[in-house]
Amino acid sequence: MSLLSGICKVCVPAPAKINLFLSVGGKRSDGFHEIRSVLAKVQLYDLVTIRKTEEKGKTTISCPGNVEIANNQNLAVQMVDNWRSATGFEGGIDISIDKKIPIQAGLGGGSSDAVSTLIGLNLFSQKKLNFEELHELSSRVGSDCPSFLLGAACVASGRGEQIREVKSDASKGISCKRVLLFKPSCGFSTADIYGRYRVGDSLFSDTNQMDERIEHWESGQLSLIDLMYNDLSRPVLEKFIFITVLFEELRERFKLNPMVSGSGSCCFFIIPEGCDLEPIKQLIRDSWGEDIFLTEAKLL
Numbered sequence: 001m002s003l004l005s006g007i008c009k010v011c012v013p014a015p016a017k018i019n020l021f022l023s024v025g026g027k028r029s030d031g032f033h034e035i036r037s038v039l040a041k042v043q044l045y046d047l048v049t050i051r052k053t054e055e056k057g058k059t060t061i062s063c064p065g066n067v068e069i070a071n072n073q074n075l076a077v078q079m080v081d082n083w084r085s086a087t088g089f090e091g092g093i094d095i096s097i098d099k100k101i102p103i104q105a106g107l108g109g110g111s112s113d114a115v116s117t118l119i120g121l122n123l124f125s126q127k128k129l130n131f132e133e134l135h136e137l138s139s140r141v142g143s144d145c146p147s148f149l150l151g152a153a154c155v156a157s158g159r160g161e162q163i164r165e166v167k168s169d170a171s172k173g174i175s176c177k178r179v180l181l182f183k184p185s186c187g188f189s190t191a192d193i194y195g196r197y198r199v200g201d202s203l204f205s206d207t208n209q210m211d212e213r214i215e216h217w218e219s220g221q222l223s224l225i226d227l228m229y230n231d232l233s234r235p236v237l238e239k240f241i242f243i244t245v246l247f248e249e250l251r252e253r254f255k256l257n258p259m260v261s262g263s264g265s266c267c268f269f270i271i272p273e274g275c276d277l278e279p280i281k282q283l284i285r286d287s288w289g290e291d292i293f294l295t296e297a298k299l300l
Contacts, residue, residue, distance in 0.1 A: 006052060006054050008053045009052070011049045012047075012049075012050070012114040012119050013046070014047070014109040014113045014115070014116035014148070014149070015041040015045050015112055016044040016045070016101045016181075016297075017106065017147065017148070017261075018039070018040055018042055018106075018179065018261040019106070020038045020039070020040055020224070020227060020297050021217075022200070022230045022231055023035065023203070023210040023213075024197060024199070024232065025199065025207055028159065030199070032143065032156075033283070034207060035157065035160055036155070036156070036207060036210035037155070037157075037212060037234060038153065038154075038155055038156075038166065038217075038227065038300070039156055040153045040174050040299045041153070041300040042179065042298070043295070043299075044101055044181070044295065044297045045102055046101050046109060046112065046113055047100075048075070049120075050121060050124075051093070052093065052122040052124065053081065053091070054089055054091075054092050055085075055092035056090055057091075058092045059093045060092075060093075061076060061077055061098040062096045062097070063097045064096075064098070064099075066099050069110070072209075073141055074110070074113075075110045075113065075114035075145070076095050077095065078114065078141050079115070079121075079145075083118060083122075085257050086137060089125075091143050101145075102293045104188055104189065104190075104265060105183050105187060105261070105280070105293070106188070106190075107264050107266050109263075110143050111144035111145045111213070114138070114142065115138055115145050115148035117147070118138065119233040122134065133150060135161075138161075143159045143161055145164045146161050147163050151300075152171050152175070153171075157207075165221075166218065169220065170218040170288070173224060174224065175272055176299065177224075177269040177271075178298055179267055179268045179296070179299060180268060180271055180277065180280070180295075180296050181261075181267075181268045181296075182288075182294045183265050183266040183294075184240075184264060184288050190262070190263040190265075190272060193232055193239075197235050198235075201231070201234050202227075203231070213227065214227070224246050224270070225257055228259055228270075231259055231263075232260065232263050236263070237260075238267075242288065243267065245287070246258075246284065247267075249287070253278075254275075256269045257269055257270070257290070258279040277296065293295065
């Protein structure tokens with residue numbers, strides 16, 4: 001009996017994420033930093049289409065409009081390789097990614113595409129991998145990947161691969177909040193931003209303090225706005241002064257709380273109730289030009 005189902009093609013949405021909280025500790029023995037993060041999924045999606053083909057052992061990938069990422073370094077292709085090793089599947093796989101999430105933005109698009117690819121591949125199998133097995137494969141491909149196995153907001157620790165759902169009341173407080181995402185025309189290298197990060201600049205001296213901040217928010221002792229923090233903001237704002245200038249004006253003129261998501265370059269703020277976005281959007285366009293990424297979205 002075949003180990004594969006009769007499904008030949010699946011389409012899986014891949015959501016973006018933002019880091020509502022990100023604290024970065026010292027380097028671990030494996031070279032990664034110890035982190036704590038609260039990640040929220042955003043109603044901004046790539047669409048990943050996976051097809052079985054007759055080309056034995058071959059994986060192909062296309063990404064219209066973003067040909068520079070349609071190669072074997074793409075995390076979705078690496079996910080296929082790991083899935084093949086775990087399942088013994090030898091048939092051909094074709095991946096097509098319709099990108100809506102900008103690249104090098106700190107929105108997790110590449111990791112999300114990889115996990116959506118894994119979810120689609122799992123539908124091909126009659127014997128489905130369980131959550132623990134999916135988590136193991138995701139962890140091999142990227143530190144951010146496991147967080148996309150959870151549909152709602154989550155807390156990530158370790159190098160990012162240890163995940164748990166945000167406690168119910170706090171999760172409800174996030175869901176359906178509106179955010180404005182805005183990104184300059186350039187992307188930022190995660191490795192470069194981490195390379196500029198100085199552990200001593202963190203607000204938190206150890207992981208216990210990081211955990212306490214998250215626990216206080218989840219228990220209702222701390223508001224979402226007071227939770228929001230990103231250790232990588234300092235290296236981003238020190239290098240890219242044009243972001244600092246815009247953030248200061250957004251705070252002074254509109255009383256907003258803009259943040260960098262992850263290592264950037266996408267920035268965001270939670271939209272206050274009754275806020276008129278048009279003058280804010282115009283300020284961002286006037287500051288960064290018309291060729292920016294600018295969109296309103298809801299948190300999941």
